[in-house]
Amino acid sequence: MMKKAVVTRLLSQSGLRSLLGWTLRWSGVLVLNYHRVGDGSASSFDRGLSSASAEAFADQVRFCKSQLDVITPGDLPRVVARGRGRYALITFDDGYRDNYEVAFPILRAESVSATFFITTGFVDAPRVPWWDEIAWMVRTSRRELIALPGWLSGAVSFDEPDRERAVRALLQAYKAMPVESTDRFLAAIAEATGSGRCGEELGRNLWMDWNMLREMRTAGMTVAGHTVDHPVLARTSHERQREEILGCARRLAMEMGEPMRYFSYPVGGPNTFDAVTHECLREAGVQYAFSYYGGFQRFGDWNDYDIRRVPIETYLTTDWFRSIVTLPQFFS
């Protein structure tokens, strides 16, 4: 991680980045993915979802605009048929309210359109999601360490000031287990930390509501799907996958007045979706689905249901971000 920061700084100082960007021209669609925008450094929730400060986001949007043709998913059929050129899509997952309060005004001021993949269950019944709840239970705990026998080998220590490592370890364990075990795992953490479960109150203003989403749509943003309850689709039953995808499509159509054409997979790694997922997406009439494991999308290996996206996170320096945009073949 540090190495990339150093390399990208040197590239920028030497003027080499613009020279290389010009000589090593690439062709394809660079899809950037964000979760939360704003200052998340003191949050008791999952800080890994903090993608950029408001200032960094504005700077990133302006830089993208100056280098690439920023398009919408509706432009993809034309762009893919053309098969050359350098394009960018700006996307957000989950539907956090800071997308409306912080990112949307910046996008509007810059006349840039972005796509928001919404977990409809969070809009319909606002609550704290498991990743934020795990972080909250760890950060509000009065204990120094916890043991979760039967779940984790060895104790998890809380001795670092921000407890970030402990949060990461528990999130990792959650993501690796079968969906049926996850509720019992959350209950075990609640007891071991002594924090109890997160109250409903904390989740009340966490998500955008349908009025905000309609306002964004009217202003030229794209609103798309990200399931109802955010499970890792490939780890659930056929029936559940169907409900998660068709249920999400149904709610979006009802509230937004247009069909769900675009979708992003929760978590988004190569093992988080499968043939059943694709069958459900086809049934729902989804045209393009987006994964989340890095890389930019070349025209040569285009797959409508596995369009690659690059994670944007707060540790990216300005130079690093600019290198992703100019030289994604090395940095995305």
Ligand SMILES: [Zn+2]
């Ligand atoms: Zn998500």
